[in-house]
Amino acid sequence: MGDEAQRLAEIVGEHHLLTGEDVSEDYAGDESLVGEPVTPKYVVKPATAAEVAAVLAVATEHRIPVTARGSGSGLSAAARPHPDGILVSFERMNAILEIDTTNHVAVVQPGVTLSELDSQTAASGLGYTVYPGEMSASIGGNVGTNAGGMRAVKYGVTRNNVLGLQAVLPTGEVIRTGGKTVKTSTGYDLTQLVIGSEGTLALATEITVRLHPRLTHGATVLAPFGDLDQVMTAVPAIVSSGLAPHVLEYIDALTMAAITYTAQLSLGIPDEVRDATQAYLVVGLESREADRLDGDVETLGELLGELGATDVYVLEGGSARKLIEAREKAFWTAKTAGADDVIDVVVPRAAMPEFLRRAREVAAGTESGVVGCGHAGDGNVHLAIFQKDPAKRASLLHDIFAMAMELGGAISGEHGIGRAKKEHFLELEDPAKIELMKRVKAAFDPAGILNPGVLFD
Amino acid sequence: MGDEAQRLAEIVGEHHLLTGEDVSEDYAGDESLVGEPVTPKYVVKPATAAEVAAVLAVATEHRIPVTARGSGSGLSAAARPHPDGILVSFERMNAILEIDTTNHVAVVQPGVTLSELDSQTAASGLGYTVYPGEMSASIGGNVGTNAGGMRAVKYGVTRNNVLGLQAVLPTGEVIRTGGKTVKTSTGYDLTQLVIGSEGTLALATEITVRLHPRLTHGATVLAPFGDLDQVMTAVPAIVSSGLAPHVLEYIDALTMAAITYTAQLSLGIPDEVRDATQAYLVVGLESREADRLDGDVETLGELLGELGATDVYVLEGGSARKLIEAREKAFWTAKTAGADDVIDVVVPRAAMPEFLRRAREVAAGTESGVVGCGHAGDGNVHLAIFQKDPAKRASLLHDIFAMAMELGGAISGEHGIGRAKKEHFLELEDPAKIELMKRVKAAFDPAGILNPGVLFD
Structure with a gap:
């Protein structure tokens, strides 16, 4: 092993450094359909922020490109490594450090998956509301891409749900930004700057996310429309209504055919309605109270009718869940197709x-x-x-x-x-703007080691 | 007039450049209680982003400090100018450019006041939800400080309600960030970086803000507590309840005495309750429907009782509004005291x-x-x-x-x-972090002209 390899091994431990043939195909990219996988020179699996910091300090010293990886479920090849570079895999930093039910936050390591956080918060009646459609996604990856998903229409995207970070700068310094507070006006908002920066500014090693009360009563309404334009003009009216849907999706007829076929899901829509449909709206409502939910569903149904829906279906629990899951898997359906x-x-x-x-x-x-x-x-x-x-x-x-x-x-x-x-x-x-962003990048990463080739050339 | 004065006059017009004795005391600072007012060398009143850009280009060329001013209602002296500097007053850039009821946004110039925006949006049934307690505050100033206020508990602070900016960089370039979209993952979020930067990175010349449906039914509940600790432990329980209050304030007994005295407001609280009170909670609820509001008020009343409130008062419209106003004027009461x-x-x-x-x-x-x-x-x-x-x-x-x-x-x-x-x-x-913020500052403002002395030395 070369000098740099030895130093990396000393930092993370020999077992947690992979090189050469030991680097499996899994580390060569994410789910992007564009471009070819690239095997990195090194994979390191740090266990602590201090180890990440030491790795980045070595990388800056030797000018080695560094790419961060969560679950590898990204779609833009931001986790595709550099062939001469280090891939920092956060698979070992996967602990939920705290679920704080008084401040309504969780503090997690970047490798924690959405699925794990969801199951661990369930008992508290609170939950993390970013659902990008892939529950195996890591929270660190969500921070990198500013992940969104279906519930963003009500709860916002990652940016709106991350309150603080522990982050390692490319120079090896560890900083803390934000925290368990819901607001601050104390210098530049570095949390927001790192979110969505796709691993080019700093690596998050600890993430404080907001939790929201889980509303126990939910309903899913499906509305076919004969005309795509009508679907689209219906959307602002539903947003204005004050019904505050937590899901407001459109699915065109061909996509609906594909995803229901793949999921072997029958929605019970009569043939003549289906054949006259150009697109569907799927609207999710939730409430603290069952009778309020019933009232909201009724109001929504009337509104959808006024807005031109050819019919309105309130989906039963099982088929509602299956339709949402099928919609979430639309990427896989498209890939298969x-x-x-x-x-x-x-x-x-x-x-x-x-x-x-x-x-x-x-x-x-x-x-x-x-x-x-x-x-x-x-x-x-x-x-x-x-x-x-x-x-x-x-x-x-x-x-x-x-x-x-x-x-x-x-x-x-x-x-x-x-x-x-x-x-x-x-x-x-x-x-x-590109030049300004590049200067901001240089302010964080003077040696340019973090994810070169992502965002900029 | 010197060369720089002449160039400034050419840019904004002679009538919109003030120097010497023409610079009134009003421009010498904001409402901060700390430090002395400072009269700037120049006050310019641009009418367009192009004029702001030309002013900043001159300032960068001549290394002249520039401070932005909205309504001057800030409390941290970020709008206190430099004695050798230019104060850019946005008083003429006070137009509401668009109220877009389909996308639920308004596009405004920075000098627009909250009061003006509130009255102009009223007819649409939508409203801007940042209420920092001073309706004469300008939206540009709100962006500078990331203003919050009472309703932030439900609707978030300025950061959560600004979707896009047109902003002038200190070098004189005009950029657009974000827009009418509620989310984006396309490069660094420059909107969020400028918000809360207190006039040190760029000057916003156009601001796209979110509007929310105005919920027509509201109630204000006042709960006295014998013990300040109890008030504070009650707060997370109310947040968890799912009642989603849009106001959740505490007021200690002395402050309540002062603000109600100043406002000549009688809340009808019996002497024996008042004398045993250490602090009050003020909780505002709102709803689309009157009967839901009634139900929520009842639920809240029961919850407050369980949490140790010695009594619960549902305030009538007039006294509720007066109490909220008195609370908003707490700063003035404190100043008078x-x-x-x-x-x-x-x-x-x-x-x-x-x-x-x-x-x-x-x-x-x-x-x-x-x-x-x-x-x-x-x-x-x-x-x-x-x-x-x-x-x-x-x-x-x-x-x-x-x-x-x-x-x-x-x-x-x-x-x-x-x-x-x-x-x-x-x-x-x-x-x-300070060093990192300074490098970010330099990425925007290489000549260091924007608000030197604010945030950093």
């Missing part, structure tokens, strides 16, 4: 009809397939792209991203830019 | 009893008076400090801030650091 990319443009809620109409026009012009679903309440449109030709696909994506930005939106709502969308990001984003 | 400083420490909610007990002990040890009220649901404690001797006062503040940090809190929850608390901030905060 041979999708060449999956994107998650965000636009102002009211711009969704125009965005979708124009996206389909552009797709038709390039003989590409574009189908999707999305977090309608957030204006976050998930599209599966079917176009085998890389040049045509790049041109299509460029046009779709440019259109989203023209409508006041952004390239990604929750998946991040990573390596997968960097080229478009750098081309379409205001150069003054 | 001769307070020497007003601070707004934040601690984890559950740490409030210990914090207040220890703060009173420290105060007693230095023969200082410390009375207060606060946003109990947020752990944000507002204390009026009575201690004439500057050295004793500095020592007392140091001890109080250190104690808040030891309990996991921060020096300021919503007022900011400004010039008033900078000495304590620089002394108590982790030097690695």
Whole structure:
């Protein structure tokens, strides 16, 4: 082993440093459909913030690229390592350090999965409300991408639910930002800056997340619409209603066919209704009290009717859960169906009809397939792209991203830019902002070791 | 006029540049009780982002300090100008550019006051939910300090309610961050970085804020407690209840006496209850429906009884509004009463009893008076400090801030650091974080023109 390998082994222990043939394929990337896996030179599995700090200090000294990895469920290749680099896997830093039921927070290590946190908080009647659709995702990874998911329409995204961090700077210093307080105005908000920075500024080694009371009564309402535009114009009306849905999803007819087929799920929708449907809204409501929930479901049903739904179905517990799960697995369905990319443009809620109409026009012009679903309440449109030709696909994506930005939106709502969308990001984003972000990056990471190639070249 | 004065006059127009005797006392500071007013060399009143950009470009070229001013209602002297500097007053940039009822946002210029925005949004049934207690405050100022206020317990602080900015960098570049979208994961979140930066990173020239549906039915409940500790332990229980109060304030007995006396407000509390009260909770509830509100008030009343309230009063509309107003004017009451400083420490909610007990002990040890009220649901404690001797006062503040940090809190929850608390901030905060923040500052402002002396020396 070389000098740097030896120092890494001393820091994390020989058993927790992998090199050469010991580095399995699992560490070579995330779930992005774009680009090829890359095996890193080293995988280190630190157990403490001090070990992470020591690893980063070595990396800065030797100018070795460092990529962080949680569960590897990201979709933008931000966890795809550098071939000469160190992959810091947080698999051993997977402890829930505290569930504080008085302050309504949990303090966790970055490798904790959403599933683990959910099950450990259940008894307290509190829960973490970020559900990006993949419960094996790690909280550290969620911080990296500013993960969102279905419930963001009510509870916000990761950014709104992380109160504090312990983070290791690339220079090896360990800092604490924020904490168990819900607000602060004491210097720059470094917590918010690190969230969504895709492992390029600092590595979170401890995360304080908000917990919310679990509302015990829930219902899922499914509403087919004959026209996609109607679905989209219904969304702001539902948001305005004060019903405060915790799920507000649209699913186009083709995606619904695919996900229900994959999940072997029958929703009991009559053939004639289904055949006349262009898209569905799925609305989740929850309440402290059963009778209030009943009242809200009734109000929602009437509202959906006024807004043009051809029918309204209140799904039973089992099928409701299965439909939500099937929707969460839409990425896997798209992958199985041979999708060449999956994107998650965000636009102002009211711009969704125009965005979708124009996206389909552009797709038709390039003989590409574009189908999707999305977090309608957030204006976050998930599209599966079917176009085998890389040049045509790049041109299509460029046009779709440019259109989203023209409508006041952004390239990604929750998946991040990573390596997968960097080229478009750098081309379409205001150069003054890119330069400013690069200077901010240099303020954190003067040696440029953290995730080079992600966000910037 | 010198060369720089002439260039400034050319940019904003002669009538909108003030110098010398024309600069009135109004521009010499904000409402901070600490330090003396400072008359700036120039006051400029730009009308557009392009004018702001041109002013900053001149300032960077000539290394002239620049301080931004909204309504001047800040409490940390962040709007106190530099004697050789330019004060950029946003009084002419006070237009509401758009109220977008479909996307639930308003786009405003920084000089728009909360009062103006509130009245202009009323007809839409939507509203901006940041109420820092001073409706003449400007939205630009709110962005600078990350203002909070009573309703933050339900709706969050400024940070949670600003979606996008147009901002001018000190180098004169105009950028746009975020927008009408509720989420994004596309590069670093520059919106969040500028919010709370107290005019040291960039000047916001356009602000996109979230609007929320106005819930039409509201009630205010007042609960006296014989013991301050009981008030504080009641708070997390109310937050956990799922009742989702939009106001959750504590007011200690002395502060209640002062603010009701000043407001000439009688709450109809019997003498024997009042005399046995150490502190009060004020809880505001709101609902879409009158009968749900009634149910919630009843549930809250029972809960308060279980939590040790000696009585529960549901205040009538008029006295409820007056009490809330009186609470909002607590700063003015404290000022009239001769307070020497007003601070707004934040601690984890559950740490409030210990914090207040220890703060009173420290105060007693230095023969200082410390009375207060606060946003109990947020752990944000507002204390009026009575201690004439500057050295004793500095020592007392140091001890109080250190104690808040030891309990996991921060020096300021919503007022900011400004010039008033900078000495304590620089002394108590982790030097690695201070250095990192300074590097971030330099990334935005290489010439160091924006608000030098605020946050850092």
